[in-house]
Amino acid sequence: MNDAYNLARWLMKTKKMVDFREVVVLRELEGLSYKEISEVSGVPLGTVMSRLARARHQLYLLLSDRKQHDLL
């Protein structure tokens, strides 16, 4: 499995999940703090946190190639 390929696919595949993509790119690729992401995205800090959690969870599922997760 080519992880970079999968990541790229995920970033584009989730067109309906623009919010997730935005938060992942800003945090993981650009290294912005939550507060900065909140300012850039125009959403509250709590929303940044929950979006990031859900986005990372989606990424984890994708990268671990698991249909279901058993963590939560």
Place this chain on the structure above:
Amino acid sequence: MNCHECYDYIDAYIDNELDAAATIVVKQHLRDCSRCQQLFEARKAVGALLDNPQVRFEVPDSLLGKIQSVLPVARSDVKQRSGSRFFIPWFTVPLALAATIAVMLGLLFLNQGGMSDRSRGNALAQDVISSHVRSLLATHLLDVPSTDQHTVKPWFDGKLKFSPPVRDFADQGFRLIGGRLDYINGREVAALVYQRRLHIINLFIWPLESGLNTASESFTKDGYNVSHWERDGFVFWAVSDVNAEDLRVFAGLEMQQS
């Protein structure tokens, strides 16, 4: 702290975004809860992957230049605002880069190739059909009226930079009646004209290396049947008002090696 709360805080914990008190509480919970520890490991694995330099690359200066060149208003706007009292966060530039990276990644990896081929194919199809219609309307169907392939083929010599394969399929009901020069998508091409009963088939031919080639397919557009394929270094586009089955037979004959 329970697991649900831990889930809410785990990302902020990893990103060092929690205050000291919350950090200690999460740390404590992780020590006591194997399930959340697993979640923590999973998050770290994702983080490690995202640190992988493979998922990043430098945006070429040429691309940045192109983007900026088509955004004159936005750029001047930014400059203007920089000089004003408006505060421009330092991360404006990374944000633009992030957007660029996302777009680049998508262009690179999402199967956009097929889509661009398709749109290119559509443009070609329109061009080919237009040429076909023009050839019938403007009494310019044939530059070289001949049923002899040994007359038609040499006629193209010196008029084109390539020598198109010319074959007659009269025995199979597709009679070669001549050829002409035509112009498709910005280049000169050979057009062979065949007759099927009262129907005219235009067969456009150009070399494969011209960059106009697309995957083989047959379809109907604007009431015309169109079929295109590649063979022996040439691209073939056949268009006619003949029925789809006949055109398929014609394409099949042409595709056979001579």
